[in-house]
Amino acid sequence: MADYDVIVAGGGLAGTVTAQAVAHCSNQNTKILVVDRNAKSLPGRKSLAGWVCGDxxxxxAVDFMTSRIKVKWGRPEIEHDVKGVMAFSPDRETSIPFDGDGYMLNRQKLPEIQNKRCEEMGVEFDYEINLTGLIYEGHQAVGVQGIDNKNKQPFKKTARIVIDATGVTSMLRNTLKNSTKIERRIDRRDLESTGRYIMYFDSAKNDPAEFDPDYCIIHLDQDIAPGGYGWVFPKAGNKVNIGLGVEKSLLERRNQRLGKKDNVESLMREYLQRNTVIKNTRLSEDPEDIGNNTGIFQVSVRRQNDCMVSGGYVLVGDSAWMPKPIDAGGIGPALIAGTILGNNVAQALEANDVSEAGLWQYNLDFIEEYGYKTAGLELFRRLVQQMTNDQISYGMKHFLGNMDVEAISKGEHPDFSGLGKLGMIIRGAMNKTVADGLRYTSRENRWLVDHYNKYPGDPSGFDEWSKTLHRRMDGAFEKVDAFGR
Ligand SMILES: Cc1cc2nc3c(=O)[nH]c(=O)nc-3n(C[C@H](O)[C@H](O)[C@H](O)COP(=O)(O)OP(=O)(O)OC[C@H]3O[C@@H](n4cnc5c(N)ncnc54)[C@H](O)[C@@H]3O)c2cc1C
Known part of the structure; x- marks a missing residue:
């Protein structure tokens, strides 16, 4: 008999939400263990750099979780309320709102509260365990192994299902042996290198394009944050989470173009200095920000793993590459996926079928709720990354109709229907290229959404589905790259 019904590997945001969802959805006797490499006093820390996030x-997404698994978030894990995200064009002449009402979280306080809540639901924890891989019986994953840093002894525990929530660098996924369907590695270009400060400041003036206590601001700019964006997210009237993300190969290209040698750290410093509102800055020394007021980490910006289950094994959160491809928002999809997965795991345990086929429904449920749109957004992201500042500014000003803004605000791919309108004059060959690119990605997006709606109902149809997807994506990436040449 297994030591546990469920082992959640990684007690970060996705892991602890999923543990609560499993506890909520399954019967009271279900034994759940969360294992993390952090010490008990540092729950949910992503890496030595801290809980690095835009917060x-x-x-x-929070309402989605609360309504289904009855987990409520309040103060102090929510630090500040916002009315949405505002994305500014490089020339700052156009801004588009998206995401609607939201929260700024305290990522250090949140896991403390999550863990307490988990424990009240009967979930057990083991800390300071560095996991290195899964234990297998034939084709089935039956547990986890690693080193217990408390006593330097090997650690082995068995479970009917292992949920991998160990984040983007997942060792369990990288070394996975029981699936040909789950992808193990990521293309370097699908990874953003990102960093941020949490700080107090004095306001030098009022300018809602630089700091707005009610809105999370995003600055698109290929010189400031090549292949990514800069952000200024309010945590209070005089407190901010400010940072940026870049794609490394595009940073190199930008450095060559400008004759510079910048890295993420120097770009972050410059971005802070050029802000005309945020002055006299001090890294936050609030007790809940100590050890977390500056740091750099990675985030993926591609579609979720094409398959997220194998025998006895499931992926959730950053280990499954869930952050949204256009803005790297990973908290929302982690909440959605964790909530859904609680139900899938409970059903598989009850049916006593924890095989790949028994867990397959999770792939379908996540795609239906969220994952249907991510491949299209991945392609759209690749196109925008190829554009110059002038092209982005022109495109945002002239090509985004009301319907497109609405689609973006719901996290959907805009369809740029206005681009086909008679009488639309597009000035300049470079801007015609942008229009062609946008028309192309929206057409491809329709195909991709349709393809995801045909995701196979069981593992037998996967290879064909996946081959078709990769053929189409590879062709589309080539085409989109050509727009930037
Ligand atoms: C700079 C930056 C800014 C971001 N901004 C935002 C934002 O504003 N909004 C948003 O929605 N998303 C944002 N994201 C993404 C978001 O932070 C992640 O999507 C989210 O934290 C994912 O949670 P997770 O639980 O899947 O992974 P993680 O938070 O990485 O948690 C993984 C957990 O697993 C543990 N672990 C890892 N490896 C092992 C191992 N081998 N053995 C044992 N334990 C292990 C870790 O200790 C950790 O507790 C940002 C990311 C970055 C890097």
């Missing part, structure tokens, strides 16, 4: 999350 923003939509109310809609």
């Amino acid at each position: 923003a999350c939509s109310k809609e």
Whole structure:
């Protein structure tokens, strides 16, 4: 008999939400263990750099979790309320709102509260365990192994299902042996290197394009944050989470173009200095920000793993590459996926079928709720990354109709229907290229959403589905890259 019904590997945001969802959805005798490499006093810390995140999350995703698994978030894990995210064009002449009402979280306080709540639901924890891989019996994953840093002894525990929530660098996924369907590695270009400060400041003036206590601000700019964006997210009237993300190969290209040698750290410093509102800055020394007021980490910006289950094994959160491809928001999808997965795991345990086929429904449920749109957004992201500042500014000003803004605000791919309108004059060959690119990605997006709606109902249809997807995506990436040449 297994030591546990469920082992959640990684007690970060996705892991602890999923543990609560499993406890909520399954019967009281279900034994759940959460294992993390952090000490008990540092729950949910992503890496030595801290709980590095922009800390923003939509109310809609929190409501999704609360209504289904009855977990409520309040103060102090929510630090500040916002009315949405505002994305500014490089020339700052156009801004588009998205995501709607949301919260700024305290990522250090949140896991403390999550863990307490988990424990009240009967979930057990083991800390200071560095997991290195899964234990297998034939084709089935039956537990986890690693080193217990408390006593330097090997650690082995068995479970009917292992949920991998160990984040983007997941060792369990990288070394996975029981699936040909789950992808193990990521393309370097699908990874953003990101960093941020949490600080107090004095306001030098009022300018809602630089700091707005009610809105999370995003600055698109290929010189300031090549292949990514800069952000200014309010934590109070005089407190901010400010940072940026870049794609490394595009940073190199930008450095060559400008004759510079910048890295993420120097770009962060410059971005802070050029802000005309945020002055006299001090890194936050609030007790809940100590050890977390500056740091750099990675985030993926692609579609979720094409398959997220194998025998006895499931992926959730950053280990499954869930952050949204256009803005790297990973908290929302982690809440949605964790909530859904609680139900899938409970059903598989009850049916006593924890095989790949028994867990397959999770792939379908996540795609239906969220995952149907991510491949299209991945392609859209690749196109925007190829554009110059002038092209982005022109495109945002002239090509985004009301319907497109609405689609973006719901996290959907805009369809740029206005681009086909008679009488639309597009000035300049470079801007015609942008229009062609946008028309192309919206057409491809329709195909991709349709393809995801045909995700196979069981593992037998996966290879064909996946081959078709990769053929289409590879062709589309080539085409989109050509727009930037
Ligand atoms: C700079 C930056 C800014 C971001 N901004 C935002 C934002 O504003 N909004 C948003 O929605 N998303 C944002 N994201 C993404 C968001 O932070 C992640 O999507 C989210 O934290 C994912 O949670 P997770 O639980 O899947 O992974 P993680 O938070 O990485 O948690 C993984 C857990 O697993 C543990 N672990 C890892 N490896 C092992 C191992 N081998 N053995 C044992 N335990 C292990 C870790 O200790 C950790 O507790 C940002 C990311 C970055 C890097």
